[in-house]
Amino acid sequence: TYAFWETQPVAQFKEDGNTLQILEEGPIDAPKTTADVRQEPYNLPAGFEWSTCDVNDKKIVEEVYQLLTMNYVEDDDNMFRFKYSQEFLQWALQPPGWQSEWVLGVRVSTSGKLVAFITGVPATVRARHTAISMVEINFLCVHKKLRQKRLAPVLIKEITRRVNLHGIWQAAYTAGVVLPKPLATAQYWHRSLNPKKLISVGFSRLAPRMTLARTLKLYKLPEQPVTEGLRHLEPKDVPQVAELLRGHLAQFELAPEFTEAEVLHYLLPVEGVIDAYVVEGPDGKVTDLASYYTLPSTIIGNAQYNTLKAAFMYYTVASRTPLLQLMQDLLVMAHQKGHDVFNALDIFDNEKFLKELKFGIGDGRLRYYLYNWRLARELKPQEVGLVLL
Ligand code: YNC
């Protein structure tokens, strides 16, 4: 049972067996207006206070970075922990239309120490046939010493209130854990770029009957990309890339609808954060897009290495270049930039290249959720066209 989630407007597991009732696609809660929204912040346990976090303030982004670096998401075996960089946080939390009060922290009143966090950013996401103005919720984190004290539900209710005050009633989020109720379940796949390090830190293992030398050879990539006209995305490409993305994302049942301003924000390369490439034909037409973001992990308790450098596949559209070739070139670029591993989910049409390009299936699953929106049916991962950071 889910004492908190059963009180929330989300699809519930117990609806499954109910064959008499056909549940309609759409909002779960009765319509509300901003006047119906509670004006006062939710109460925190005594000794804690709400704190809006300005990530443009160097001191504050450092505090957020430290909280997440020590307390954010770990793999099932507690060997690795996500280590979002400060530049990444500034980028991810300030897309067009971002609201300062949706970057929400909890501090200890006496010391001021930041001990919990949650964020929302605005986005238009289409769920099947309906484009919905919503928020994407991310970076929910409670300090390890304050776990299992029901702080997370308070954070979720308070961010919901702050979002509702803007007349927004839906949200999208992903999590590794099972909550009521996933609309899709995706799996992580990993492509070794630096197999020697990955084996040495226990991220991967030498396959049976494989030597290290054979493994290195297996994963060896060309030094340079092969696609003619492949180059970094530039601001002048944005109108064409936005069009390319719009066309591509239309085929998925869950996908963002990006404005040109959002394309510029989310895809313009930022060193060590987001890297995006386009293919420009001889006629100046942009025909393809490939991108990944950089999210390292702390390697917990390894004497030789502190950090695993991981690239995560982001939005990619192959219209003229074969997808396999485009993705291979993206792997080459990620390898050139010193990444140890390239991660991708089995969403989009990624199944078409994962095995061929020597990705191996991981043990991590990622569940997709919508708040206050019901879908008539569960989606297959290949029907998902949304990447949350
Ligand atoms: C989770 N990841 O089931 P029940 S993903 C949501 N997302 O509720 P307590 C979660 N809910 O079962 P703890 C959750 N994990 O009673 C647990 N829960 O109904 C639920 N980990 O709260 C859980 N970051 O405070 C239970 O648990 C209730 O102290 C228990 O805190 C949980 O960012 C957490 O994995 C996750 O920092 C903060 O374990 C803590 O354990 C932690 O007693 C490591 O909470 C980091 C981590 C989560 C990453 C993410 C997406 C979050 C989505 C939140 C939901 C948003 C809803 C939409 C709001 C806007 C709506 C509008 C409009």
Ligand code: MG
């Ligand atoms: Mg707690």
